[in-house]
Amino acid sequence: MQQIIQSIQLGAKKGSDACRLFHGRGHCYPGLEFVSVDWFSPVLLISLYKEPEAQCIKQLTAELTQFESDQVIENIILQHRYLKGAPSENLKGDIAGDYYAIEKSLKFRLNFKANQNVGFFLDMANCRQVLREQAKGKRVLNLFAYTCAFSVVAAEAGASKVVNVDMAKGALNTGRLN
Structure with a gap:
C-alpha cells in the first residue's frame, strides 16, 4: 500500500x-x-x-x-x-460540473459518472505521442473512435483530414466537444 x-x-x-x-x-x-x-x-x-x-x-x-x-x-x-x-x-469531494484531462496543452472532456471508462485512456499516451510525430499532412481514419482523443491529437499535429467512426453516438458527441 x-x-x-x-x-x-x-x-x-x-x-x-x-x-x-x-x-x-x-x-x-x-x-x-x-x-x-x-x-x-x-x-x-x-x-x-x-x-x-x-x-x-x-x-x-x-x-x-x-x-x-x-x-x-x-x-x-x-x-x-x-x-x-x-x-x-x-x-x-463531489464530482459536479465539467472535468478535463490535459495532455500537452490539449483538453479532453471526462465523464466520471460513466459506468466504466472516463473517456480518456492514460495508458495510450505513448501512442498519442507517436501520432503527434507522424500525423502532419496525413489523412487519419479513427475507427472505434470513442471520444476522439486520437483525432484531436492528429488534427492538432497537422493531419490533412480526420474521420471518426464509432457505433456509440454519445461518444462521438463527446468527441465533437473535444
Missing part, C-alpha cells in the same frame, strides 16, 4: 498533465495487481479490478486523509471495476 501512497504524493501536482500514477496491473508490485491510480488534476481516480480485503480500503482511506490537506487533490473517486456497471464512490 505504501507504494501507492508514495506514487500519489510524488505525482499529484496542480496543473500537471493527466497521468497514471500507479499501475499495479503491470505486475511490478506483488499483491497490488488489481489497482491503478490516475491523476486528472484535481481529481484522483483509483480503479480496483478485483474486490480487495476490507482492511485494504480502510488502510488506503486512512493513508490518503493523512496527506491530502497538503496536496491539490479536490476529489478522490474509488471505482469498483470488478462489479457490474463499475460503480464509483466519492472518498473526497
Whole structure:
C-alpha cells in the first residue's frame, strides 16, 4: 500500500498533465495487481479490478486523509471495476460540473459518472505521442473512435483530414466537444 501512497504524493501536482500514477496491473508490485491510480488534476481516480480485503480500503482511506490537506487533490473517486456497471464512490469531494484531462496543452472532456471508462485512456499516451510525430499532412481514419482523443491529437499535429467512426453516438458527441 505504501507504494501507492508514495506514487500519489510524488505525482499529484496542480496543473500537471493527466497521468497514471500507479499501475499495479503491470505486475511490478506483488499483491497490488488489481489497482491503478490516475491523476486528472484535481481529481484522483483509483480503479480496483478485483474486490480487495476490507482492511485494504480502510488502510488506503486512512493513508490518503493523512496527506491530502497538503496536496491539490479536490476529489478522490474509488471505482469498483470488478462489479457490474463499475460503480464509483466519492472518498473526497463531489464530482459536479465539467472535468478535463490535459495532455500537452490539449483538453479532453471526462465523464466520471460513466459506468466504466472516463473517456480518456492514460495508458495510450505513448501512442498519442507517436501520432503527434507522424500525423502532419496525413489523412487519419479513427475507427472505434470513442471520444476522439486520437483525432484531436492528429488534427492538432497537422493531419490533412480526420474521420471518426464509432457505433456509440454519445461518444462521438463527446468527441465533437473535444
